[in-house]
Amino acid sequence: MSITLVTGAAGFIGYHVARRLLERGEAVIGLDNLNDYYDPSLKAARLKDLSDNSNNAFSFIEADFGDAERLERALDGREFGAVVHLGAQAGVRYSIENPRAYAHSNLVGHLNMLEVARHRGLRHMVYASSSSVYGGNDTLPFRVEDRVDHPLSLYAATKKADELMSETYANLYRLPQTGLRFFTVYGPWGRPDMAMWLFTDAILAGRPIEVFGEGDMRRDFTYIDDIVTGVVAALDNAPLDDGSPKAGGSVAPHRLYNIGNSRSEDLGRMIGLIEHACGRKAERVLLPMQPGDVRDTFADVSAIHRDLGYEPTTVIDDGIPRFVEWFRRYHRI
Template sequence: MATILVTGAAGFIGMQVAEALLARGDRVIGIDNLNDYYPVSLKSDRLATLAERHGDRFAFHPIDVADDAAVDGVLATMDFESIVHLAAQAGVRYSLDNPRAYVRANLAGHLNMLELARHRGSPHLVYASSSSVYGGNDRLPFRVEDRVDHPLSLYAATKKADELMSETYAHLYRLPQTGLRFFTVYGPWGRPDMAMWLFTSAILEGRPIKVFNGGAMRRDFTYIDDIVAGIVAALDHPPADDGSVKAGGSVTPHRLYNIGNNRSEQLGRLIDLIEAACGRPAERQMLPMQDGDVKDTFADISAIERDLGYRPTTAIDVGVPRFVEWYRGYTGS
């Protein structure tokens, strides 16, 4: 039985990673700053669910990963092995109006986790990156080997910066790390700022939905269970460090993977499925593309499939009705 530190444990993905680790018998120390980017009540309900199901094998501490004094002070007395670092300020659009929140949470927070892992001698740090790093890349599907030096939002820029910081720590301190570029995660306990939740709530309440770029957008929608399976597989297989050298320098114990559904779906098809699950049509308000957004995403998952045996199993035809069913039960809609 291992003890794992999960940051962002009150978040959408963090809660369900903690659930998977606890369900297999691990202990989890969860931290989260419980900010009000979206309703704290949802975060509290996630934490309450974990505590109810797993008792004293789940310990939660309200810590901001960007607060180095809190990270160093509170966590200094706790024993844990590997770290799953999922805490971040999320959202492309929010970064346009609140840039400093991203510098603090995503840059300072990531550095603090690197320092924590370094000084603890952690066997593995798994961290969240994002498909946003690909920017306006028009070659599909997105490959890990593609250039990612033209981010279209500050959120994307901070995620790329996190990858660069991790590479530096892997080189200097031989810290084993795996970075995962998530592609449009959805499912039960999801985030209220994402399309799946926004569309479902609006349709059920009889409000129009905002469809950007006239609906001419595609996304690699990835169900939460598939994302969690990939994170746990990565956690269980830290990159080896054999000290080998290639042209340009040493091979570091740092891997990057796309983690998606390996299918790019039309936005209109997603809306059709939500309408069917809700049992009523949507009023579609067609709007232009938003600043910082991208037209298409599509994950090449060949690397994580080859190395970790990752294979997503949930198509949106199955995942969307599951989300709508959960949403209706949670909100009483």
């Protein structure tokens, strides 16, 4: 039986990836430090769902991959052939307030996971990057070949640094890796710090919503099922070490892909769909852009479509009502 280590397994994307791997008959070792960046009870509920629906194929380790010694002890005696490294300190705005958390998890933690993959000779390491690396780029859609030298937040800078470290390990140790630049992921079991959750929670409670950028923003909203399909396709197809250029320009066994919905949607339209699903209008408080935010995102997914057949299928007209329905059910509203 194939065994995959999934870091951040109690997180939003990690939970869904672990669930998909379990559903297709694989075993998963989940690793997460269960920090309190947001309500740990949501993380516990995700883990319970994985355990309840795994037929004993899911095991969990509570450990901080930013602590090399603790990580080594936690993985001692555990066998796995690949790693999907999704654990990280997330959030653009939080990185302004707590920069050291990002250095610990996203820089030191990524290096520690590279060392695990190198010393174990794993067949493939798939890891999470972010659309935030595109920073102040004003040419849309964002292409993996674009320069990404002007991050607007420390979070974005750490994700770019992760890509560079991975390129180095691919060159030095021929470690096969795939980095995935996610674009505004949403859906059931999502994160409470994301706009879609915050808006839904406020609208259902009758509170005003804070709309940054005066509402003049666009995002490439990507439904979680499409994201997971892309992650699993990447996992199943490690880059070949044949010296030919990979997506992103590398000649090492390291490639980079955008995973998005390949549609840039107006923020106001997203809010309108939430209002419709909630059955009530929102009181909108328009605020200026937040430091570190970008005005627009839009993913060119041609590289991952060409190489892995990735094709997003869920538009926000379908995905947002599914999220709101789950939100009501989870909170018993």
